[in-house]
Amino acid sequence: DADVTQTPRNRITKTGKRIMLECSQTKGHDRMYWYRQDPGLGLRLIYYSFDVKDINKGEISDGYSVSRQAQAKFSLSLESAIPNQTALYFCATSEGTSGNEQFFGPGTRLTVL
Amino acid sequence: GQNIDQPTEMTATEGAIVQINCTYQTSGFNGLFWYQQHAGEAPTFLSYNVLDGLEEKGRFSSFLSRSKGYSYLLLKELQMKDSASYLCAVAPGAGSYQLTFGKGTKLSVIP
Numbered sequence: 001d002a003d004v005t006q007t008p009r010n011r012i013t014k015t016g017k018r019i020m021l022e023c024s025q026t027k028g029h030d031r032m033y034w035y036r037q038d039p040g041l042g043l044r045l046i047y048y049s050f051d052v053k054d055i056n057k058g059e060i061s062d063g064y065s066v067s068r069q070a071q072a073k074f075s076l077s078l079e080s081a082i083p084n085q086t087a088l089y090f091c092a093t094s095e096g097t098s099g100n101e102q103f104f105g106p107g108t109r110l111t112v113l
Numbered sequence: 114g115q116n117i118d119q120p121t122e123m124t125a126t127e128g129a130i131v132q133i134n135c136t137y138q139t140s141g142f143n144g145l146f147w148y149q150q151h152a153g154e155a156p157t158f159l160s161y162n163v164l165d166g167l168e169e170k171g172r173f174s175s176f177l178s179r180s181k182g183y184s185y186l187l188l189k190e191l192q193m194k195d196s197a198s199y200l201c202a203v204a205p206g207a208g209s210y211q212l213t214f215g216k217g218t219k220l221s222v223i224p
Contacts, residue, residue, distance in 0.1 A: 033211075042216035043156070043200065058211070090155060101146065102212060104155035 003027045004105035006091050012111045019078040021108050023091030031094045032074040033102065034058075034066060036087040043090065049074055050096075081112040115139045117215035119201050124221045125191055133186045133199050133218045141206030147175050147186045148200040150217065156200055159186070188220075196222045 004025045013019055023032065034046040045058030047066040055066060063085060067075045078085055088109050092102040116138045125131040144163040148156035162168055162177035162184060174187040186199055198217040205213060
């Protein structure tokens with residue numbers, strides 16, 4: 001079984017709809033991250049969480065919110081989706097010390113029409 | 114601010130050696146990562162450098178010069194399956210676990 005899972009894997013929605021992307025991990029890591037990836041722009045950090053009580057904005061948090069329901073679960077919400085939020089979204093986890101790699105989920109391809 | 118530069122695309126021949134460069138300018142430095150990403154898939158970890166020098170891991174090696182803000186990833190004995198994007202990422206400061214990613218280098222391996 002995959003260590004980091006994301007649901008759904010693909011989603012098509014309409015402008016103005018509320019969308020939630022979910023991430024679960026079985027690695028026991030404290031740190032979790034949400035990124036979006038756009039062609040030509042690379043991976044950009046949306047939000048990150050160092051533990052259940054700690055949530056931080058990343059580079060591009062506007063239009064997004066997150067919830068850390070448990071150590072293993074970190075959800076990303078788009079309150080009112082817009083077309084320029086069409087992207088590939090990745091969740092990642094890491095251990096609690098610097099130098100540790102981030103482990104990525106398989107990604108969610110979101111299309112906002 | 115953070116700035117990470119790497120070439121957009123490269124092409125190399127199967128069996129050859131290719132070097133992918135990455136230069137960075139960040140407000141702090143706590144290590145540099147290389148990831149491999151096949152099209153439509155998740156990035157996977159290749160290497161981590163925090164001290165100057167060369168780290169070798171099988172066909173892949175990674176080099177870091179902190180004074181020059183420079184790293185490279187060296188791929189030897191290229192195989193078709195090495196066709197992928199290679200992402201350079203910097204951890205900007207002590208105690209910081211965020212990564213700032215470059216835009217990636219798309220490597221095409223041709224027969």
